[in-house]
Amino acid sequence: MLMAGIFAAMLIMICINIPIAVALAMCGVLGLLFTEGTDSLVTIALDMYDGSTKFSLIAIPMFVLAGAIMNAGGITDRLINFVSAIIGFIRGGLAMVNIGVSLFFAEISGSAVADVAAMGSILIPQMKKRGYSKEFSAAVTSSSASLAIIIPPSIPMILYAASANTSVEQLFVAGVVPGLLGAGGLMLVAYLFAKRYNFPTEDAFRLARLRETFMDALPAFTLPVIILGGIFGGYVTATEAAGLAVLASLVVSAWYGNLDFSHLRRAMLDGGIQTAVVMLLVAASVLMGGFLTRAQIPQQLAEGILSITTQQWAILLILNFFFLIIGFFLHSAAAIILVIPIVIPLITAAGIDPVHFGLVVTLNLAIGQQTPPVASVLITACSVARANIWEVSKVNIWFVGVLLAVLMLCTYVPSVPMFLVEYFYR
Template identity: 60%
Template sequence: MTATLGYMFVGLFGMVLLNVPIAVALAVVAVAAIWITQGAAMLPNVPLVMFDGATNFPLLAIPLFIFAGGIMNSSSISRRLVNLASAMLGFIRGGLAMVTVGASMFFAEISGSAVAGVAALGTLLIPAMKSRGYSKEVAAAISSSSASLAIILPPSIPMILYAVMAQVSVVKMFISGLLPGLLGGAGLAITSYFYARKYNFPVEQRFSLSKLGTAFREAAWALMLPVIILGGIFGGFVTATEGAAVAVVAALFISTVIYREQTLRDLYKSLVDAALQTAVVMLLVASSALIGVFLTEARVPQALAGSILEYTTNPYMVLLLLNIFFLILGMFLHSAAAIILTVPIVLPLIQQVGIDPVHFGLVLTLNLAIGQQTPPVASVLIAACAIAKSDIWKTTKANLGYIAVLLLVLMICTYVPWLALAPTRWFYGDAAG
């Protein structure tokens, strides 16, 4: 069995290096392993396992939140949020970078996708920053790092995936990301201010109550979206999946009835984009279910837990080792693939050492948020560089200060679990999954 596992991982990473889609590579490796170890008679179970893995009800929230983000992209909702953030923060030196942080946090509260956030807001804010004297590398760096807050702020799509894989409450995962998300946003804004002082970035505009009032009136309906979505979910009126459906209906109503800016062509494009992104994620989920069943039957998670427990039983040392592992893994795998591939393997370990699965889920997603900024994969950073037309390695150098902020938030959340667990206790009286 050990030799088979070794061949599996060699084959998996070999196919990834050959640019085979990770979902296809996972499925091929799992089918080959089942055939070798259990015989061809088990192959008829393959489609049943994959179908069962991809039909988990909470996963329905993923295409709906993606669609809601697409509706925002194709209407003026994003622009109105940017204008409001600019009226609030534009009087501070480096305010345009802070506007990027604030707008990204607003957008994250609706779409749950970092890539969608940088695509929607980067096209507005990166050219604006470049025109105001920001280097294209700094403009791309702040857009990329602030967009990655979507991975921990509700309604984070990676958190939905983790909750399904770990069988914990999606809503509790959402709540756990609130304080760390706000802490990360504040840290990125402070770093932007120091960058602004260092590079003498300009003040955008004088503070004006009249401009702020105008921007607030124009964005009032857009601001209702996170209130409706998160208020409904946290208030217990809807589940996370139902909240995703509410997000779509609310975004459609605001963009078509209130702002009257959503055309049928825009709606069609949003539907197609949502379907394509969903297909990628769901194929990953189906493939992971297959490989997860094989690994469980081979008792790989138990073997991993046993080997680490022989070294240490201290939960904080275990978290340190897992942080190092996930930071490295995040450099090579997208967040969805990393969650799907590793959670079934490491979950028994964290349960044995007494780590709360909600706390661990936050630590994991923070690691993967950093992975979105570290090449060679760095999906969000690459998207920002494409918009800014900047070199990825020069942008990474400019991004080091912002990555340091995300690392600091990771360390705080790892070793101060109260930050993740206290909000769930306020809402529920406990933090258990």
Template identity: 35%
Template sequence: MGFLFALTFLVIVTGLPVAFCLAGASYVFVTATGSAPDIVIAHRIINGMDSFPLLAIPFFILAGSLMNSAGITNRLFDFAKALVGWLPGGLGHVNVGASIIFAGMSGAAVADAGGLGTIEIKAMRDAGYDPDFSVGITAASSTIGPIIPPSLPMVAFGVMASCSVGQLFAAGFIPGLLMGASLMVIVAYMAHKRNYPREERFSLSHVGRSFKSSFLSLVTPAIIVGGILTGVFTPTESAIAAVAYAIALGCYYRSLSFKRLISVSMETLDTMSTILMIIGAAAVFAWILTSNQVADNFSSFVMENFESRWMILLTINIILLVVGCFLEPIAAITIMVPVLMPLAKMVGIDIIHLGVLMVLNLMIGLLTPPVGTVLYVLSRVSNLKFERCLSGTAPFFIPLVTVLLLVTYCEQISLFLPSLIYR
């Protein structure tokens, strides 16, 4: 198995697409060891993609893209600005607040970074904020997107772990809000230290006008999340409802043309085809790990060397953080769920809690090289070098890792709402 991991790592660092890295390394391993016929790889790829709940992913992507294209993100940004822009370092808080609101629509960190990021970075630059700080807080706040429901990685985890996607969504609420609060604390500290400006004074009338202007947009999270939690929709049906509502809003605001709708739909197909290739290739890789009893051996090794549950949880976090540096979240989830599930059952870690921990770790991984997808997106948006984007993001790892540790060792932060709603 060392050969498989070494080969995969070697191919990844060459810069090839992740799907080709995983599938190629798996094919070479199977061929070299003669452990299975070649046709098994094709079957595993197809079986990995053949899952009804995965249909939610393209519709959530399409809904987020439609929100960006229809100008809805501008209204959300204006509402967040009226709500928290009066605080010291106002636009930094607006950045976080807008991400929390948009998190209830897109379910993807890259959608947040690419959509809201363009608006936020430009506004912060025009107001005199440092470019590094603007990109850093935009990158860090975009990781809230997949924690607060809906969440594409949590859909993938639910499929792989055969657990309730609705419970996973509910479990992400409080951790997501904690991430937002912790980021706002460090924004306030840096704003005081660097003497960043406030926006206009707080005004209830201004908040009311902004709320009225953005009300129809703010209904979107209520449709998505409320429909799932009340049992009206399945996650897949809620994603379809979100797309229908986004189209209706675009028509109402007269900001979404038929040509743009077709363009966004084609972009979604392109993105989803990439995701499905990653899921299929990762499924083959995960099958090899499972069939070679890597999960059982790993569980036995951890249990033999770590008696403390705290140390086992810390070990899981470190492994996921390292994996997140090299793999896309959905690929990492597809591979790591079969490996970590046996260990989680041995030490009594709730599967919903494990899902939240996995997504939290992998979202932090989106801010780290060599993958660092969010940083690459923001590097293009801001016209800053990747290295500057990384240095600007570095201070915000402190609140994110703090929340990660808090959620890790206090299970009720993630399990309170699922136990309350689904009891």
């Protein structure tokens, strides 16, 4: 009864526009107060501080900063030119360039919102100028940006690893194949749209242009090599790789000699605000987590579901449906921080690999970023394109279908995402 009252109070606070982190903290305090009295509140400030200062969480502001430097330093423009030289000659080539550059940018920023803000401001006006509808331009930019939380480094994966006490490096490795599959599927859908609506091609393929753009973008290619090579090779942790990403982005931007400091300052401030929101959520979740643990709620949930079925496929189906639903209403960071501590005992009891489950959760939340009413990435893309969110959603449903197909494949054929993890770590 108390649990139902606590969650009802939190839902009411969220509905009246109280920030999720504040609602989470207040409900956690109420739960502790009712179950253990005022003595349990003595150390809440220290508990919140300790919860938000985990070493792995330092990677979040570092990856956000690296993405800001990359965009302000002219690296993004060179990547667009290179990808355009490779696939721009295909019908609808600019849409595929959009997807291809998002694939690369995801490896630096780890943030889908940062990706769509950076790529969208450059590519959406160009697509509209070349005859693409604003709805299609926003849809392809939004869906491809969600690759940023599938492909390493991924901020939601870092949060999941901290919440589930599992390896963030293994999660990063598990995200590589699904990310590539997702990119390929999105490109196929974009090509089918281009054929149907006769979207334009870009310049004809020329080897000389490919060579020129490759040499121009060559310094930028060192960034994923440093980040992913360091992590996969076991030379650095994810947090250390984030620091290297910042340093490498600064060096490459200095090499190009066109770092826009006013743009960088603005991007750093936005990144700082984004990081502060996430860290406040993490700190608030400590209070709710303490209450849930003492009230044995996760264990009761595990026992309840296991009394219905012990089949892994059925448990994953139930949890997939659950995460898809909460993705409609919660941002990815809030969903992970609020729900993962509750379901981890169920995952453990069912014998499901926590790394595999982390990828399933991440894919679900990537889809949630595309589904209104709370669709942070889709809303950002619509804002840039000045398009109606419901009209964009009619187009975007085909791209979301690709992400759903990848989700089902990774859920029920775990060897697809996990074989690289087995090869590198087990």
